[in-house]
Amino acid sequence: MAQSAINESNVAPFPSIPAQPTSGERSQGAVQVFPSTRPGYRLVPALIGTFARHQLAWIECPSWCIENHASEPSALEDITHYADSDMLEIPTFSDPESAAYVLYARLEADPVASDPRVRETHVLLWEDASPMEARLTPEMAEGLADEMIAFASHLRHLARAARQHNEVSRRRVSLLKAQDGAA
Incomplete structure (x- = not known):
């Protein structure tokens, strides 16, 4: 079988085409198509x-x-890199068509920010109608989550107390109406 002229050592490649490794050189090193991430x-x-x-x-x-x-x-x-955001809507019975507050949370990172904490991945919280934002480190976000769990427990306690008070008030009104009707 005839040997290709390109593989002969006395043939120099064109100046604009870099020399290609021989099959022996290719097997020694791994060829990487994309940079590693x-x-x-x-x-x-x-x-x-x-x-x-x-x-x-x-x-x-x-x-x-x-x-x-x-x-x-x-x-x-x-x-800047953003994750999908999640939200918490806080309703009000005075305007059932819209939320009184909307709180959003997502991951964010700005790789070239001057503040190294903003360059790192952090949690961003913001309220719909406010220009203020809260940027939290992972530790701060976990601490806030613990406080929110405690707040949610307190909110359940308030809901039970309001429900019980309303039931007692309704019974008292019914009892008074029944007494007025008997007199």
């Missing part, structure tokens, strides 16, 4: 630049991030 991250496309001039780049993104970083161009330093 840290555990808990994945590579996602992102549009970097402005609307007038941008390009697609691959960035590391936390596995919990739901943001589509390729939907609109942005500066690399403006990319």
Whole structure:
């Protein structure tokens, strides 16, 4: 079988085409198609630049991030990672069509923030009608969750006390009506 001229050692590759490893060289080292990512991250496309001039780049993104970083161009330093948010609606009987308060919570990380705590993954809480936000470390979020569980227990206690008081009041009114009717 004839040997290809490309595999001959006296044939130099074109200057614009890098020399390719021989089959023996390939088996010694692993070929990696994509850069490796840290555990808990994945590579996602992102549009970097402005609307007038941008390009697609691959960035590391936390596995919990739901943001589509390729939907609109942005500066690399403006990319923030967001998880899906959950909410707690606090109703009021004075306006049953809308909630009195809506509290949201989600994971967030801003990889290039000046504050290292904002660069790390943290819990973000905010109320629908307020510009204020609460950024919590994981430890702070767990402490708040413990306080909220205690608050929920207190709220159940208040609901039972209100229900019992209303039942006693209704019985008293019924008893008074019955006495007035007997007199």
